[in-house]
Amino acid sequence: MTTGVRRRMGVEERRQQLIGVALELFSHRSPDDVSIDEIAAAAGISRPLVYHYFPGKLSLYEAALRRAADELAQRFVEPQEGPLGARLLRVMGRFFAFVDDHGPGFSALMRGGPAAGSSRANAMIDEVRQAAYEQIIAHLRIEKPPARMELVVRTWVSLAESTALIWLDGRKIPRNELELQLVHDFAALAAVSAAYDEEMAGILVRILADEPADGPFGVLVGRLAAIVPTTVPRSR
Numbered sequence: 001m002t003t004g005v006r007r008r009m010g011v012e013e014r015r016q017q018l019i020g021v022a023l024e025l026f027s028h029r030s031p032d033d034v035s036i037d038e039i040a041a042a043a044g045i046s047r048p049l050v051y052h053y054f055p056g057k058l059s060l061y062e063a064a065l066r067r068a069a070d071e072l073a074q075r076f077v078e079p080q081e082g083p084l085g086a087r088l089l090r091v092m093g094r095f096f097a098f099v100d101d102h103g104p105g106f107s108a109l110m111r112g113g114p115a116a117g118s119s120r121a122n123a124m125i126d127e128v129r130q131a132a133y134e135q136i137i138a139h140l141r142i143e144k145p146p147a148r149m150e151l152v153v154r155t156w157v158s159l160a161e162s163t164a165l166i167w168l169d170g171r172k173i174p175r176n177e178l179e180l181q182l183v184h185d186f187a188a189l190a191a192v193s194a195a196y197d198e199e200m201a202g203i204l205v206r207i208l209a210d211e212p213a214d215g216p217f218g219v220l221v222g223r224l225a226a227i228v229p230t231t232v233p234r235s236r
Contacts, residue, residue: 015053018043023064027102031061062120068109069124072098073131080139084207085183085216087139092179099164110161132157148193148200156186183216
């Protein structure tokens with residue numbers, strides 16, 4: 001039998017509840033449009049009590065940003081088993097699921113939101129990008145990536161980020177198509193770099209050797225073969 005008495009939360013438990021409530025609200029609307037009063041009402045507490053746990057909206061936003069950044073970084077974690085193309089496709093699936101579920105919050109995370117320009121917000125965003133970079137390098141099984149490979153991976157991480165931000169403005173391309181396209185973009189970036197560098201060419205050959213014909217990279221090769229003329233004029 002319940003007594004109807006509300007259980008009192010501890011300090012850390014209440015802080016985590018407020019962060020979760022704020023993050024949920026930020027996921028559906030821009031953080032700039034969410035007020036402390038709304039956060040308090042959603043948490044079932046008074047406005048002054050919110051300020052008891054967080055000095056202001058900025059500190060609460062940064063705490064929510066920290067949680068979102070940690071979750072987003074985890075989306076790039078993938079078992080290092082099977083063809084690389086399929087692994088990258090699963091990573092993009094989880095990445096875009098986060099983007100889809102937390103649209104305004106994702107935009108705020110990548111653009112800084114109410115904390116735009118703050119060193120803490122910038123550091124958290126950089127942490128996400130670095131975590132993504134390290135995960136992809138680990139999948140390539142390269143202890144000391146050459147400069148061109150580092151450029152390819154960092155460029156691809158930035159491309160995924162900017163593509164997601166553009167996609168959120170109307171979602172004009174089906175999500176699954178965009179996820180596959182980004183995997184193809186990775187292969188294309190690596191292929192162009194391989195055309196200029198023997199070490200990159202060796203890495204690309206090793207990657208493609210493990211790719212099945214019906215995998216993401218194999219599909220790209222098939223599509224390119226269908227549109228590129230059999231005879232390509234050579235430059236003189």
